[in-house]
Amino acid sequence: MRAMQIQRLEGPESMSLVEIDDARADEKQFLIEVHAAGVTFPDLLQTRGAYQIKPPLPFVPGSEVAGIVRSAPEGSALRVGSRVAAFPGMGGFQELVAVHPRAVFALPDRISFEAGAALPMNYLTVNFALVRRGRLRAGETVLVHGAAGGVGSAAVQVAKALGARVIAVVSTPAKRAIAVQAGADEVVLAEDFLNASKSITGGRGVDVVLDPVGGDRFTDSLRSLAPEGRLLVVGFTAGEIPTVKVNRLLLNNVDVVGVGLGAFMMRDPALLQNEWAMLVPHLEAGRLDPPLGGTYPLAEAARALTEMEARRAIGKIVLRVR
Numbered sequence: 498m499r500a501m502q503i504q505r506l507e508g509p510e511s512m513s514l515v516e517i518d519d520a521r522a523d524e525k526q527f528l529i530e531v532h533a534a535g536v537t538f539p540d541l542l543q544t545r546g547a548y549q550i551k552p553p554l555p556f557v558p559g560s561e562v563a564g565i566v567r568s569a570p571e572g573s574a575l576r577v578g579s580r581v582a583a584f585p586g587m588g589g590f591q592e593l594v595a596v597h598p599r600a601v602f603a604l605p606d607r608i609s610f611e612a613g614a615a616l617p618m619n620y621l622t623v624n625f626a627l628v629r630r631g632r633l634r635a636g637e638t639v640l641v642h643g644a645a646g647g648v649g650s651a652a653v654q655v656a657k658a659l660g661a662r663v664i665a666v667v668s669t670p671a672k673r674a675i676a677v678q679a680g681a682d683e684v685v686l687a688e689d690f691l692n693a694s695k696s697i698t699g700g701r702g703v704d705v706v707l708d709p710v711g712g713d714r715f716t717d718s719l720r721s722l723a724p725e726g727r728l729l730v731v732g733f734t735a736g737e738i739p740t741v742k743v744n745r746l747l748l749n750n751v752d753v754v755g756v757g758l759g760a761f762m763m764r765d766p767a768l769l770q771n772e773w774a775m776l777v778p779h780l781e782a783g784r785l786d787p788p789l790g791g792t793y794p795l796a797e798a799a800r801a802l803t804e805m806e807a808r809r810a811i812g813k814i815v816l817r818v819r
Contacts, residue, residue: 499818500591501798502555506546509802514795517557520588522595528567529581529596533614534589534795535561536814537647538732541802552587559589563604563613564819570598580604584617584769586759590798592818599766602773605780615787615813616780619651621772626707626729626756627655628775635660637704640694640721644681645672647813648709648731650788653679655776656707658784664697666690668808675811678788691717698723702749707731715739719751727752788812 498519505511522528540558542548566579575581584600604613627633639656643649644665656663657680665681667673676684685693694703702723708714711733718728719741730753733739741753762768779785790812793801797816804810 498592499795500557501559501795502557503544504555506544506554509541509544509799509806511544512799512802515555517591520591520593520595522568525570526595526597527569527573527575527581527583527601529562529583529594529601530565530567531562531589531592531594531818532564532610533562534559534816534818535614535616535618535647536798536801536805536816537561537618538805540590541805544802550587557588557591559591559594559816560584560586561614561617562589562594562818563610563616566601567593573598575601575603580606580610580613582608582613582616584621590795590816590818600769602770605777607783608780611789611792611815611817612787614815615647615651615789616776616785619648619813620655620776620785620787621769622731622756622758623648623652623655623707624772624775625758625761625768626731627652627659627661627705630754630756631705631707631727631729633659633661633705636662638662638664638698638723639705639707640664640666640690640703640718641681642666642687642690642706642708642710642714642718643668644676644679644684645811646709647787647790647810649707650675650679650812652707652709653681654785654787655779656705657681658779661705664694664703672811675788675790687714690714691721694721702726705729709733711739712737713739715741716745719745719753722749722751724749725751727754729754729756731756790814792817
């Protein structure tokens with residue numbers, strides 16, 4: 498089968514398209530024929546050895562896919578031929594992948610494989626962030642950083658589906674359109690998001706900030722919170738991991754909340770299926786529809802990751818595998 502391997506830890510260009518043995522599933526796994534694979538920030542980090550998971554070289558990255566079941570464990574509700582999305586964690590950038598049942602999800606017919614591959618990492622993460630970690634309630638206001646990217650646009654859509662008012666933060670005027678497409682009520686530029694969000698909320702501040710960016714925005718994100726607001730720390734695409742002076746938390750009784758889906762699902766094997774079940778009604782109703790940015794053939798995975806690294810990507814990047 499064809500696969501994109503990371504062969505050296507020197508960035509995206511160290512990936513190569515190779516032929517390797519077909520993936521095999523044991524009796525407890527699904528074997529999935531991959532039609533599309535999502536491109537995520539951890540994939541980029543892995544090309545430089547900068548992610549916490551460091552497999553021996555060479556290896557195939559790719560944490561999320563969509564495709565068709567080739568073989569299924571006995572007794573599974575999903576059968577051979579079922580359309581699925583899946584969260585293998587590794588090995589998605591290849592034509593076949595074996596996945597544990599807890600990370601395989603029935604894909605509604607209205608969702609394309611490309612859109613399906615955009616769901617597992619980002620949408621499961623932001624639903625977990627907003628509902629479980631952020632305690633979001635309908636009618637609250639959510640500020641989303643990086644709203645033109647994959648995680649950010651997913652957060653805009655999920656927050657809207659949950660009944661929130663959404664302020665989207667983008668880095669350039671050119672990225673406004675994707676945040677609007679995702680459903681944001683207001684779109685503001687990163688350079689002045691604190692003043693803009695205060696103005697929009699009549700000086701009160703926002704109830705929740707979802708931040709996959711980190712870096713030098715962090716302090717102003719805390720300042721943008723209303724009393725008892727929650728700042729959800731999802732990632733650090735800006736590269737810098739910020740620090741916080743905890744006295745700032747006392748001023749308005751605000752929370753800084755870590756969001757680690759991977760760490761939590763190790764403790765709760767049912768977590769992914771439960772999170773997916775919450776998304777399904779919104780998927781079937783059309784409230785969740787990933788804004789796709791670039792779609793690249795498998796052989797151009799390095800170019801896709803380079804676009805992400807250069808912060809030129811708008812929307813979710815996906816690889817066409819078949």
